[in-house]
Amino acid sequence: MTDHSPERSNRKAELLANVVEHIDMKSFDARPIIEAMEKMSFSSRDLGRAAKIYNMMLEDECAVFLVLAGSTSAGGCMDVYADMVKNNMVDAVVATGASIVDMDFFEGLGFKHYQAPLDEAGGNGDDNELRDLYIDRIYDTFIDEEELQAVDHTIYEIAEQIGEGVLSSRAFIKEMGKYLVEHGKKEHSLVRIAYEKDVPIFCPAFSDSSAGFGLVKHQVERIKAGKGYVAIDSVADFRELTMIKIEAGASGLLMVGGGVPKNFVQDTVVCAEILGYDDCEMHKYAIQITVADTRDGACSSSTLKEASSWGKVSTTYEQMVFAEASTVIPLLASDAWHREHWKGRKERRFGKMFD
Incomplete structure (x- = not known):
């Protein structure tokens, strides 16, 4: 049974006092720093080239896939991703369930993420105490x-409204977007804007998130x-x-993190070939921002150059950026926003393919 004593409530309120404020990529112009970083070395130079490749994607009018893994949405980049979709800088999203459900949809319902107090064990807190208070921790975010x-x-509730049927995650997330339009508390939500x-x-891996708990409850009750x-x-x-990759033709990948979403979107080229579309070209552009290592044979799914051996990614315009993504994505996105290649891009509206 959860303790609702005043002492517990006061302590919980103390730990959840500082809301994570999501950065606005439009509020600053990153072009000068990106241009300066291009002339440096190490990860700065890599970021400069990655920004140039992303702008090439937008200027080329190829289809852009935003690929999200990890917790940058909870950490302060949520509005960046929503703005990218809102301003036609992204044509499709492939993500972990946590990024979409536990983070964006969560805030779409009016809830918040919080910064851990800096005096709590170096910003992380006592995890046993956090469990007692029903506070979940993502590094220094509560x-x-x-x-x-x-x-x-x-x-x-959304599953109950649908009733029954076999859906792709895309189709279910579309229903989540519709729900936010009707009942949401935050207009600037990636799920809501993508629906619109x-x-x-x-x-x-949709069930590896809060969606999984809700869907299991739905299935158990319906089976009974x-x-x-x-x-x-x-x-x-x-x-x-x-089907989207085949329809798109030329395509580019902007990948934050790796894992299942990264490999999933890369494999579309191979799948198209299996289906007989021998002229389906490899992803023309690819950027991955990650802190994963390559020494275990993975890098959270293959490096971009390695992916070329599988026929997934062209190596002409590819860039690995080994950096923590919340420090990089705001700069890359702000640079692209202010260069304005997104203006005049045709809206792909790939979602209509499945209506």
């Missing part, structure tokens, strides 16, 4: 678990009642994303 459980129940702009969002239920089809995700 989430109210009781609020996160409200997300679980909201996903359950027909920008599809895919989460190939002898009714059909909603199920998420990851094969449909792969098929739909491959």
